[in-house]
Amino acid sequence: MVLIADGTPINVTCREENGFRLDAGDLEAAITPRTRWLLLNSPSNPTGAAYSEIQLRPILEVLKRHPHVWLISDDIYEHLIYDGLPFVTPAQLEPSLRSRTLTVNGVSKAYAMTGWRLGYGGGPKELIAAMAVVQSQSTTNPSSISQAAAIAALSGPQDFLIERRIAFQRRRDIVVDGLNAINGISCRRPEGAFYVFANCAGLIGRHTADGSVIDSDAALCRYLLERHNVAVVPGSCFGLAPYIRLSYAASEANLIEAIGRISAAAMELS
Numbered sequence: 526m527v528l529i530a531d532g533t534p535i536n537v538t539c540r541e542e543n544g545f546r547l548d549a550g551d552l553e554a555a556i557t558p559r560t561r562w563l564l565l566n567s568p569s570n571p572t573g574a575a576y577s578e579i580q581l582r583p584i585l586e587v588l589k590r591h592p593h594v595w596l597i598s599d600d601i602y603e604h605l606i607y608d609g610l611p612f613v614t615p616a617q618l619e620p621s622l623r624s625r626t627l628t629v630n631g632v633s634k635a636y637a638m639t640g641w642r643l644g645y646g647g648g649p650k651e652l653i654a655a656m657a658v659v660q661s662q663s664t665t666n667p668s669s670i671s672q673a674a675a676i677a678a679l680s681g682p683q684d685f686l687i688e689r690r691i692a693f694q695r696r697r698d699i700v701v702d703g704l705n706a707i708n709g710i711s712c713r714r715p716e717g718a719f720y721v722f723a724n725c726a727g728l729i730g731r732h733t734a735d736g737s738v739i740d741s742d743a744a745l746c747r748y749l750l751e752r753h754n755v756a757v758v759p760g761s762c763f764g765l766a767p768y769i770r771l772s773y774a775a776s777e778a779n780l781i782e783a784i785g786r787i788s789a790a791a792m793e794l795s
């Protein structure tokens with residue numbers, strides 16, 4: 526999307542040692558006079574990392590020092606955050622950045638309405654007006670049916686979100702504990718979203734039964750898919766290797782089955 530807009534995307538690595546969170550120093554080092562936007566996503570796809578207020582503050586301080594940089598905060602996983610960690614968003618924490626912050630959200634995750642294609646944003650008037658021009662001359666508008674459904678989702682009873690959050694936290698724990706019990710895989714317990722980003726360095730270099738080498742996370746994903754019928758995504762697709770991203774937006778029974786298959790697949794490697 527950045528390339529389509531004639532921009533140059535710069536990935537700032539969010540290292541595992543830092544809980545897959547963006548380090549304020551790394552951010553500051555990456556900012557140049559040509560930097561236009563920071564795209565921040567918490568809780569995150571693909572790592573599930575989320576920021577507490579204390580962790581977010583230093584990043585906002587960096588942005589305060591660079592007034593030419595605008596901020597997109599992608600809050601789509603707002604309601605999928607665990608262990609009692611309160612969700613925080615930059616526009617709420619730092620009113621002085623509001624005039625250059627675009628907060629985006631949608632009904633795809635919390636309300637399981639991916640197919641309705643409905644997202645929304647809040648930000649400075651001039652920016653929203655410009656977005657409306659692009660939208661009205663490209664897709665005209667989101668379908669009126671989706672708009673009505675989204676209003677029902679957002680203004681209806683919200684109590685089920687608590688149950689969903691508890692169910693997702695339980696699934697997260699099943700997956701994290703299951704993966705950590707596999708020799709060659711280690712996995713931090715993410716704060717939110719519905720992904721785990723597991724380190725598979727211990728499996729790289731091992732051989733499959735037919736003698737081929739697992740030489741990358743992509744090779745591991747192919748092996749899991751083709752030989753063991755489990756679909757996971759290589760971390761390298763997201764710019765960090767060797768990791769696998771597993772989505773736990775699935776039933777507990779399917780997740781237990783998947784962990785069993787990954788475990789058997791790892792044991793088959795020599």
Ligand SMILES: Cc1ncc(COP(=O)(O)O)c(C=O)c1O
Nearest residue numbers: 566570599601631633639643644
């Ligand atoms: C970080 C992030 N933002 C936004 C979305 C929502 O996408 P959409 O509203 O197009 O379903 C997703 C879904 O995968 C996501 O992971």
